[in-house]
Amino acid sequence: MALPKYTEPHYRIWHYFYLLICGCVFFFLIAPLFVIFPLSFNAEEFLVFSDGMKRLDPDAFSLRWYKDMIYGTKNPWGLAARNSFIIAIFATLGSIILGTLAALGLSSRHMPYKGLIMAILISPMIVPLIISGVAIFFFMAKVGLAATHLGIILAHIILGTPFVVITVTATLSGFDHSITRAASSLGSSPYNTFMKITLPLILPGVISGGLFAFVTSFDEVVVVLFLAGLDNTTIPIQMWTGLREQLSPTILAVATCLIILSVLILLTAELLRRRSERLRGINR
């Protein structure tokens, strides 16, 4: 953002001050994530930069905590990771199926009580998590699904569907319905029309909603804290226990892996967003 030459000096100063503020805020946002990275390679047990690390002494760095994460005695992370992935994948699939169907119905202009139904469908996003956690716990305890994978998956479907509903509805808002009518007039069955015409067009919205649902499930602790038994511990639960008891460098190794995972998700989400904008003909 270069300033024009005729800018007066005090506006120039103001402008640089504004850029400085922005720089500080960006630093505040991103810097904390980068603290974890070097400390997870610490050879010592303390969570501070040792003198060796400051001198960039290779002996001060090690993969010790990563080894501990994978091979450590009474290691909880393997089970937690497996549970987390199983729960997140099924919760995402459930959210995508239920959410996409609902979004298709909601964006039909024939849908009655649209406002009320939309409010109900996105309510899990508005209600504070702790309240959702209490309510879902009561339900799962009543039907005997507390401390089961299925219970947690259902809970995460509840929390994940609003994201799918919102992103797919947004994608459908720019959707040209004459295409599906054209397909039907050419003799395509409704199912065929959906699979061959509608789905490929709304797919970016579906996947990005699915990503939201996946991250919501993968990162969710509050509801799982109420629901999980010893066998359904997840990565966030393990981190939560670890952070409460003692902040160990192993947690930082796990955290580093999670950051890498979120970078991958971010890249996927960005690519999808751009593709979706291209498909819908939004050019900027």
Place this chain on the structure above:
Amino acid sequence: MSSETGKILTTDGIPLEESLKQAEKKNKIKAFLLVAPLLLFLIITYMIPIGDMFSRSIDDKMVTNMLPKTYKAMENWDGKELPPEEVFEAFYLDYKILVKNKTAGKLQTQLNYEKNGFKSVLKKLARKQKKFEEGNYKEQIMKVHKRWRNVEYWRAIKRRAPSYTYSKYLKGIDMYSNEDGKIVQVSEDRRIHRILWIRTVEVAFFVTLFCFLMAYPIAHLLATLPMKYSNLLMICVLLPFWTSLLVRTASWMILLQQQGIVNDFFVWTGLVADDNRPEMMYNKTGTYVAMTQILLPFMVLPLYSVMKTISPSLMRAGKSLGATPAVAFFKVYFPLTIPGIGAGCLLVFILAIGYYITPALVGGASGTLISNQIAYHMKSTLDWSFASAMGLMLLTGVLAIYWIYNKLVGVDNIKLG
């Protein structure tokens, strides 16, 4: 075409109007069937359980069910003087069953909530009642402990007669109904909940304010920079957004600890002495700093999506008509961003008011919020009805904010990045 009736018919001979109505109805049903699975799922697993929280929060059947005969006998007792012999007899019979079933402990605890010192009296009665003789129970019970002669204790039992209660809600705002049935405040040293409510609103408010102050400039920068640079800077916002909450909380725990980098930096600049490092974690400061950073993306994204739609020519037009940049900003640009500000503030405030994980980890005792209290009662004291009552009070607050926002700005303006 039938010209006699004046109606237009379709090829099947049905009036067009009717045929269209049928098609419309069919489409309505079709659309509804698509929504139905999710709607049903949410109603069963989510909406009804929230309603269930309400019935739990006012439920007070436990004592009523434990003393059925007593309450029947008490119906005619006015509560002014000691109850008649029937009540004593009924109570003796009820209590005998409880002792036999080994459930008397529950009643003791429950009645002790109502009147302090009830537990020991009941325990003594449990031991002595085995030797009771038939008839004249009033005398026998009063002989066990002199407190049975005190009408206050009988009134305490009578107060628990209704099978529903709003006492949990009163407890949530540090009130209770006393012996005379008046609603009064609890003694000053026990008023913990009101402090928590105020602190929760205060933290949510300031976190929202800090987020707004920090997000506005960077959202503006992102919206006005050329795509090439703004996409790069956007990563700084989106990466924390997609990163696990616990990872971000962990990084703040490392940064803010006493030997942490932030304190190192302060010592290095000479702001504080090395042996006098301030405690920045396990108090409100920690909660503020960590929550602001964690919720900041939720403010930036709605602001950004609104600011991107504002044409730069509007500011230029304002300036060319003689406004200084500051005036042009406040008269032209700022009002146009209000939907974004509204959406961002609503989102951050609602998220902050129900925050649990971060305050629990970096908040310490003075930084915990109402949701920590709810979790504490859910997991530690197992007073689920109180947890439900507090949860519903919080929910009512959130819905009220949401409703006000909807009236002022409109919910349709919320966008997800």
